[in-house]
Amino acid sequence: MSEVDTGVEEQVGGEGVEFRLIRVIVVKVLQESLRDRWFWLYTIGFAALAASLTLVAIPDSSVVLSGGFGRTGAALVALVQLVVVLMAISLGARVLPSERESGSLAFVLSQPIGRTEVLLGTFVGLGGALLAALAAGFGVAGVLSTLRDASVSASVLIRLTGLSWLLSLCAVAIGLVIGVSQRKVGAATSTALFVWFVLVFLGDLGIMGSVLASRLPVESLFLAAVLNPVEAFRVAAIVALDGSLDALGPAGTYAVDTYGDRVGLIGVGVLVAWVVAPLTLAWLVFRRGADL
Amino acid sequence: MITIENLVKHYGRTAVLDGVDIEIADGESVGLWGPNGAGKTTIMRCILGLVRYEGSIRVHGIDAKRRPKATRRLIGTVPQELGFYDDLTIRETLQLTRRLRRAPAERLPLVIEQVGLEQHAAKRVRELSGGMKQRLALALALLDDPPVLLLDEPTSSLDLASRELMVRQLEDLRGEGRVLLLCSHNLEELAMLVDRVVALDNGRVVEECPPSQLADRLGLSSWLHLSVAGGDEARAHELLAAKGFNARLNGHGVLVEVSAQRKAVALGHLSESGVEVLDFEVWRR
Amino acid sequence: MIRLWFAGLIVGLVALVVPTAEAAEGVPLQDIVDATPSGGVVTLDAAVYTGPVTIDKPVTLRGVEGTVIDGEGIGNVIEVNASGVTIEGVVIRNSGDRLDKEHAGVSADDADGLRVVDNVFEDVLFGMFIRSSRDVAVVGNVIGSKDLFVARRGDGIRLWQSSGALIEGNEIGDGRDTVFWFTDDITVRDNSISNGRYGLHFMYSDNAVVEGNLITDNSVGAFLMYSTNLTVRRNTVVDSRGPSGYGLGLKDMDGVEVSGNRFEGNRIGLYLDNSPSRVDMNHTVLNNVFAFNDTGVMFRPSVKRNSFSENAFIDNTEHVSIDGGGQIDENVWTIAGIGNHWSDYAGYDADDDGVGDLPYRLDDLFSDLTDRHPELRFLLGTPAARAIDMAGEAFPNLRPEPKLIDTAPLVSTPDFPEAPSARGEPSRLTVLAASAILLLVAGAIVAAARPRGIGRVA
Incomplete structure (x- = not known):
């Protein structure tokens, strides 16, 4: 029979977040992810697409004299926008409802661990799993690019990986918001799919519609686009790949003229905000203690 | 020690708990009894902080609402619906829980042995039978030898042999200053395991007494369905009615309402009068 | 190459029959040039000679490794006002920086047959500004500029009404333009031109060959x-x-x-x-x-x-x-x-x-949109843009x-x-290293999540 030890917490009068407990959840989530066939499906799919883009998109070096990674990079950017965002947002959206349905969330929360720790651990764990997936995909693409004589720069490769990870963290955080507010895996998955569709397609299509209908000024166009995390990622990635947005027409030129070298930072800033804000929202909802 | 004061819980407009007060002393073993939907499980979930509620719960003086983590540190629980990570093995599940609870590593083999799962430690949770899962849950609850155990229908999914084993294990856990709070709708089981029963109905406490007195206090009854030999149904019916039983004929046999803890009295009357009872079934309401 | 060698041979033969001046350090280059007779060759030592200098008769200035002509930031470093001048194998540095005065490393007027060969131009506003000179040859020079904002720099090479020029094998960097005005019948061959404003700029200049x-x-x-x-x-x-x-x-x-x-x-x-x-x-x-x-x-x-x-x-x-x-x-x-x-x-x-x-x-449907609404180029390459193109392919009546x-x-x-x-050589090693780091990161995460991870005694 153990002593009734209420520990330091009672003296402090609050319940601090324990890093140790977060770590336990992180490892658990990582482990679950690596056993999840969806995770592997996405990871292998991403790596295969990235690798084949690298091989296919780099043309014959006897024809083309300068390096061709710019184009591969652009294709990889679109791939990340489509696949990685979908993967991350659905992983993030499914994890809590599925634990709810299986009862394992109630099991964990019956232990001496706070909801903040569970949520943070889940976020970090999924973030780790996605970093593994992205690093593997880009690593394979990088190795293959050296086989094909493409002058990929190492720093571009690393920066593209980092930005993709940041975008995937946004998507996970958004997914978690869906996950804390939906009780059923099915509902969470379809909501995630819808949000993905909005972020990846509807946002841009809406901008196109506005331009066609009302001659949206370029500064509004740039702002409307870059506030979308998927577009913010693209802006930052293009800056990382080409060094400039000037390929993107008047709105790109506007952005370069107005913000100069800070355009890439703006993209990164928007991404960071899209990690922090949804995560905070998810935390507020989850901490409020919806019934399990 | 657990103090529950004016506990109220609504699901939508429905009040599941409607002002529940329960006081449990150190070392006391208490059963929550009541029909399905009476609010037994909800009380446990409130104590664990799994649902939001009004009112106050204190466990060893700790406000469960303000400090749910510290509260849960004191509590081991065997829930009714067992949820684990299906892909983890028994050992991994125990280790995960051990790390969450900061239990010493030496406890691990002890609890595995205590619930008799040594042979199965490498099995994945998804491969386990209901009984093994129940035992795993008990092992997890005992990992850091907590001063409070919450057990929600711990024998519900067990076959007869496992049920006996579980009951015996639970009997061993009584006393030593440990608080045991046990939900069950099985009065016989409660009688073996608890000092006191709190009866709930529609989210209110309707009775508190030792388990042996509960049936009488609540006027609990069961229905017996009797098969009698030689077409004596009509006679059996008359005899029972004459003795003041609420009885009626029903197709192939006789139905008779009996006091929950004196079911055999009706049978005794019939055999005294020479009506041979071939078989009986207990029909609960 | 043969042409160069041949030209060198002729210059050498001429040098044998005309008077030659040995220039000494410390003496202003103008004095040395003034002392050199028409058709003479000035052979410069590996030393710094001070300019500016004006050449108004057909002479050859020839340097060796280490010969520098320093304009001391005053006007043009070398001015040429005569036909038949050759400047060869020297470092020409430090012109003035007045864009309105067009300060240059070599500034030439009416200098038919001017040959500027194998020189290095450093810290000059214009490299060469050549006016009204026929059949000049600018060959094998390395031409830099001053470290100024691009619009304030001068042109690496500017030719004005100087037909018949050969511009070959020069390496021109960090200047403004390489520009030809009213200059016909020229050949611009095998030069490398980088980091400027207009790499090559032709205005009213006919019959040119630009190759390699x-x-x-x-x-x-x-x-x-x-x-x-x-x-x-x-x-x-x-x-x-x-x-x-x-x-x-x-x-x-x-x-x-x-x-x-x-x-x-x-x-x-x-x-x-x-x-x-x-x-x-x-x-x-x-x-x-x-x-x-x-x-x-x-x-x-x-x-x-x-x-x-x-x-x-x-x-x-x-x-x-x-x-x-x-x-x-x-x-x-x-x-x-x-x-x-x-x-x-x-x-x-x-x-x-x-x-x-x-x-x-x-x-493409989307390209059709961007032709008409260029601001939509901002969305080039997005999944939405691709979706528009796919819609165009699927529904021919949408197709432009x-x-x-x-x-x-x-x-x-x-x-x-x-x-x-x-x-340049692709830096495969660093790419391989970066890829290896990425794969290692992935591996480390997977390893950290091995079941053992949970079992580890904390």
Whole structure:
């Protein structure tokens, strides 16, 4: 029979977040992810697409004299926008409802661990799993690019990986918001799919519609686009790949003229905000203690 | 020690708990009894902080609402619906829980042995039978030898042999200053395991007494369905009615309402009068 | 090379028969030149001579390794006002920096037959400013500029009414333009021109050959205006990324042949504005590579009479666009049954003759939108833009009029002549290292999540 030890917490009068407990959840989530066939499906799919883009998109070096990674990079950017965002947002959206349905969330929360720790651990764990997936995909693409004589720069490769990870963290955080507010895996998955569709397609299509209908000024166009995390990622990635947005027409030129070298930072800033804000929202909802 | 004061819980407009007060002393073993939907499980979930509620719960003086983590540190629980990570093995599940609870590593083999799962430690949770899962849950609850155990229908999914084993294990856990709070709708089981029963109905406490007195206090009854030999149904019916039983004929046999803890009295009357009872079934309401 | 050697031989022979001055250090170079008779050769030591200096008679200034002529920041370093002058093998440095006075390393007027050979120009506003001089040769020089904002720099080479010039094998960097005004019959060959404003700029200069040049990282690669009868072949123009980053821009040009060039990574590979301008003139664009440009070829509206054949359009964001929208259907994309290679050609070649059996049609719905609403280029390459294109493919009635139809597309890239290469060695090792780091990260995360991870005694 153990002593009734209420520990330091009672003296402090609050319940601090324990890093140790977060770590336990992180490892658990990582482990679950690596056993999840969806995770592997996405990871292998991403790596295969990235690798084949690298091989296919780099043309014959006897024809083309300068390096061709710019184009591969652009294709990889679109791939990340489509696949990685979908993967991350659905992983993030499914994890809590599925634990709810299986009862394992109630099991964990019956232990001496706070909801903040569970949520943070889940976020970090999924973030780790996605970093593994992205690093593997880009690593394979990088190795293959050296086989094909493409002058990929190492720093571009690393920066593209980092930005993709940041975008995937946004998507996970958004997914978690869906996950804390939906009780059923099915509902969470379809909501995630819808949000993905909005972020990846509807946002841009809406901008196109506005331009066609009302001659949206370029500064509004740039702002409307870059506030979308998927577009913010693209802006930052293009800056990382080409060094400039000037390929993107008047709105790109506007952005370069107005913000100069800070355009890439703006993209990164928007991404960071899209990690922090949804995560905070998810935390507020989850901490409020919806019934399990 | 657990103090529950004016506990109220609504699901939508429905009040599941409607002002529940329960006081449990150190070392006391208490059963929550009541029909399905009476609010037994909800009380446990409130104590664990799994649902939001009004009112106050204190466990060893700790406000469960303000400090749910510290509260849960004191509590081991065997829930009714067992949820684990299906892909983890028994050992991994125990280790995960051990790390969450900061239990010493030496406890691990002890609890595995205590619930008799040594042979199965490498099995994945998804491969386990209901009984093994129940035992795993008990092992997890005992990992850091907590001063409070919450057990929600711990024998519900067990076959007869496992049920006996579980009951015996639970009997061993009584006393030593440990608080045991046990939900069950099985009065016989409660009688073996608890000092006191709190009866709930529609989210209110309707009775508190030792388990042996509960049936009488609540006027609990069961229905017996009797098969009698030689077409004596009509006679059996008359005899029972004459003795003041609420009885009626029903197709192939006789139905008779009996006091929950004196079911055999009706049978005794019939055999005294020479009506041979071939078989009986207990029909609960 | 032979020509150089031959020229050197002649100079040497002349030196044997004319008086020669040995220049001593510390003496102002002007005094040495003044003391040298007409037709003489001044041989300079490995020393610093002070300028500025004016050469007003036919002499040869010849340096050795380490010979420097320092203008001390005053005006032009060397002024030439006579025919038959040669400046060879010296470092020319430190001109004035007045853009309105056009301070130059070598400033020449009426200097027919001027030869500027194998010199290094450092810290000069203009490299060479040559006016009204026939048949000059500017060969094998390395020409830098002053460390100023690009618009305040001078031109690496500026020729004004100086026909018959040979500009060959120079390495021109960090200046403003390399520009020819009213200068006919010149040859610009095998130069490398980088980090300037206009890599090459022709104004009213006819009958030129521009070949084998490597033009990289300029605001505009080569912009040819108001000139006739130019041959532009085997040049490599890479990464022209200024606001109007044309690899090659043709404005009001007639009689231009563009062949065997590589246009890669420019904002616009080839820009056509009113060229050809004469109704009796046709231009051919033959056997060039357009790769990785934002736009491969951009037409101003109503540009006509250009024929394209045996070019390769590879992974341009847009292969062909029309500035402001409109039609370019009076241009031709197939000559004598031979079209161009398009990297996004989706047809097939059943009879295996190298020519696709279906025509290549450039009718992307999204490009059509961006031609009319250029601000939508911001969304180029997004999944939404691709979705628009796919909608166009799925529903033919949404499809715009094709910008162009190539009836005989080449299924594989044709052969191209050699062109100067802009590419350094790809740094495979660092890429491999970076990839290895990424794979290690992935591996470490997987390892951290091994079941053992949970079992570890905390």
